[in-house]
Amino acid sequence: MKTRICIIGAGPAGLMLGHLLRSEGVDCVVLERAGPDYVLGRIRAGVLENVTVDIMARLGLDARLRAEGLVHDGFNLAYGERLIRIDIAALTGKHVVVYGQTELTRDLMEAREARGLEVVYEAADVALHDVGSDAPYVTYAKDGRMHRIDCRFIVGCDGFHGPSRKAVAAVAGQAFEKVYPFGWLGILADVPPCNHELIYANHERGFALASMRSETRSRYYVDVPVTEKVEDWPDERIWDELAIRLGPEAAAHIVRGPSIEKSIAPLRSFVFAPMRHGSLLLCGDAAHIVPPTGAKGLNLAASDVLYAAEALLAFFKRGDGDAIIGYSDKALARVWKAERFSWSLTRLMHRFPEDGPFERAMQVAELDYIASSRAAQTAIAENYVGLPV
Numbered sequence: 001m002k003t004r005i006c007i008i009g010a011g012p013a014g015l016m017l018g019h020l021l022r023s024e025g026v027d028c029v030v031l032e033r034a035g036p037d038y039v040l041g042r043i044r045a046g047v048l049e050n051v052t053v054d055i056m057a058r059l060g061l062d063a064r065l066r067a068e069g070l071v072h073d074g075f076n077l078a079y080g081e082r083l084i085r086i087d088i089a090a091l092t093g094k095h096v097v098v099y100g101q102t103e104l105t106r107d108l109m110e111a112r113e114a115r116g117l118e119v120v121y122e123a124a125d126v127a128l129h130d131v132g133s134d135a136p137y138v139t140y141a142k143d144g145r146m147h148r149i150d151c152r153f154i155v156g157c158d159g160f161h162g163p164s165r166k167a168v169a170a171v172a173g174q175a176f177e178k179v180y181p182f183g184w185l186g187i188l189a190d191v192p193p194c195n196h197e198l199i200y201a202n203h204e205r206g207f208a209l210a211s212m213r214s215e216t217r218s219r220y221y222v223d224v225p226v227t228e229k230v231e232d233w234p235d236e237r238i239w240d241e242l243a244i245r246l247g248p249e250a251a252a253h254i255v256r257g258p259s260i261e262k263s264i265a266p267l268r269s270f271v272f273a274p275m276r277h278g279s280l281l282l283c284g285d286a287a288h289i290v291p292p293t294g295a296k297g298l299n300l301a302a303s304d305v306l307y308a309a310e311a312l313l314a315f316f317k318r319g320d321g322d323a324i325i326g327y328s329d330k331a332l333a334r335v336w337k338a339e340r341f342s343w344s345l346t347r348l349m350h351r352f353p354e355d356g357p358f359e360r361a362m363q364v365a366e367l368d369y370i371a372s373s374r375a376a377q378t379a380i381a382e383n384y385v386g387l388p389v
């Protein structure tokens with residue numbers, strides 16, 4: 001088979017890119033290792049920046065997002081008995097939208113057929129070939145036989161564990177990495193949220209986050225040592241822990257209920273540079289990972305995809321290859337700033353096992369400073385709401 005662009009991975013990055021290319025009449029095929037239900041079963045991001053909402057609007061796939069997404073004008077940082085409200089609307093004139101990654105992915109998946117976007121699910125043993133050349137190709141196994149796709153470009157949207165980055169790493173590129181000593185244990189439950197805005201809490205027992213998916217569905221997290229197992233955390237233990245870490249005010253409003261999903265996600269900061277090698281471009285988690293504290297992962301995938309789509313469209317519509325050459329620098333400029341923000345918010349809101357009284361005093365001093373400074377709150381707000389694309 002022959003196409004112009006072969007996209008690996010049908011997560012949010014791969015589907016957004018596929019739709020953006022198809023909406024301009026450019027041929028592409030998306031290869032996905034898993035089945036559609038697996039992709040929809042992963043509970044991940046919840047907070048969307050403008051860049052992500054704008055892509056859905058440009059595709060005309062934002063009807064449900066507009067109807068069901070919750071507009072948030074602020075969020076809260078809790079420490080001790082204190083609560084700092086970051087008024088993102090007043091400080092930046094913008095807002096974020098709370099809408100689950102699962103729902104966004106569903107909207108993109110359901111539009112495949114109508115928009116003529118071809119996605120091959122359950123494609124096994126996907127392998128990239130000749131990525132340094134102008135005629136790369138991809139092979140995969142399905143229905144008991146091997147298939148080959150010849151193309152002009154490959155875009156790796158296959159997440160942190162996919163084969164695309166490894167195809168570059170074998171010949172070029174540098175990885176920058178920080179692994180954290182804890183993970184986030186998440187619980188999803190059909191109960192009303194304890195607060196109408198998100199609360200990120202730094203408590204002596206550890207970090208907690210109160211988030212949501214809707215007025216009737218809550219998403220909460222507590223940090224746990226990486227060695228911990230989900231089985232060690234029956235629902236009641238998580239609810240008890242949340243009630244302590246989120247503080248008495250939020251605890252009074254927590255409604256408990258059975259979990260409909262529960263998982264532990266390790267925390268990592270990771271950047272692979274450059275994000276292009278020859279005819280292979282990397283987008284989203286395939287190129288970088290942020291700890292979830294800044295709610296940046298999906299939104300960075302969206303800005304990568306926007307830059308990649310612009311570059312590919314310039315190439316195929318105008319024969320202009322400059323934006324392909326500039327893709328990596330452009331994407332990385334935004335990626336590094338989001339990495340810095342996610343890392344610094346993680347540092348501020350978590351208790352690191354190696355920290356002593358000095359590091360703890362630094363956290364308190366920084367939180368006190370943020371509480372008293374509009375400038376500090378503005379810096380947090382403009383990063384949280386998303387830096388310009």
Ligand code: RFL
Pocket residue numbers: 008009010011012013014031032033034039043044045046047048101123126157158159160161162163184186265283284285286292294295296297298299300301
């Ligand atoms: P994905 O979503 O991992 O999708 C990659 C796809 O590639 C497929 N794949 C392969 N396909 C073919 N062949 C192979 N060999 C393949 N190997 C893998 C996979 O099956 C999958 O379908 O990457 P993508 O598209 O780059 O999207 C990135 C986002 O999913 C991720 O950054 C966010 O979920 C991160 N994140 C958050 N981001 C936000 O912007 N806001 C948030 O509030 C937020 N909260 C979170 C998060 C991530 C979390 N976890 C679990 C890591 C909260 C959590 C707990």
Ligand code: PHB
Pocket residue numbers: 044045046047198211212219292293294295296
């Ligand atoms: C979520 O709702 O899953 C969520 C919200 C904010 C974050 C991370 C995750 O920073």
